[in-house]
């Protein structure tokens with residue numbers, strides 16, 4: 001996206017945003033509550049139309065893509081994930097294949113392979129037949145992640161995909177995203193845990209007040225001054241043994 005502005009009732013929610021997602025990169029979007037992260041994702045997906053600027057996907061204006069075309073290019077994991085009715089986990093994950101013509105009970109070989117891989121990646125094999133209204137919040141979070149992965153799209157946009165997950169599954173999910181990026185896909189994930197972001201991202205995009213205020217590798221952008229300026233927190237940043245920045249939040253400024 002280039003030079004994107006978006007306002008609602010006279011209030012600018014996204015200002016002058018320029019962002020290019022590249023294949024092979026796990027980009028983590030961070031910023032305080034209300035910074036405009038979800039709005040930016042929705043603009044990138046063409047779910048909102050910008051007041052100014054351009055948004056393209058694979059070189060085409062995103063607004064000109066038909067829904068099924070878009071669904072083959074990008075998987076979207078929204079922040080609020082309502083399911084209209086309870087269905088078995090397997091069928092919900094299979095919805096990730098709808099852009100390829102799949103329906104529950106009507107899966108091609110490719111659909112079935114993608115479904116099986118996504119269930120296994122998200123450790124859902126033992127829950128595959130469970131109705132979704134019997135799952136815990138974290139289990140349901142993994143179902144939605146699996147649905148996004150099953151689409152096997154070149155691009156994944158995930159809005160707070162790890163928020164409901166326990167530490168083990170948070171790391172597992174970030175590793176899945178990182179592996180997807182290493183395999184050549186482009187991933188953009190909104191993550192609030194800054195150490196988790198710094199541990200796995202190739203690149204961190206920082207938003208505040210609707211604007212992208214920094215964009216770069218974790219080692220280049222995670223520092224105490226930026227954490228104070230963007231989040232209003234005092235924090236100590238040290239280097240982990242693995243070389244990535246570790247953030248210890250001391251408290252609000």
Ligand SMILES: Nc1ncnc2c1ncn2[C@@H]1O[C@H](COP(=O)(O)OP(=O)(O)OP(=O)(O)O)[C@@H](O)[C@H]1O
Nearest residue numbers: 008009013031032033034035036037038039040079
């Ligand atoms: N339809 C709308 N009308 C008015 N204000 C809106 C609308 N949609 C979003 N906003 C406001 O825009 C701002 C940005 O919202 P957005 O959901 O993009 O933030 P966010 O960075 O994703 O926040 P969070 O971390 O809390 O999820 C918020 O202040 C929100 O209240």
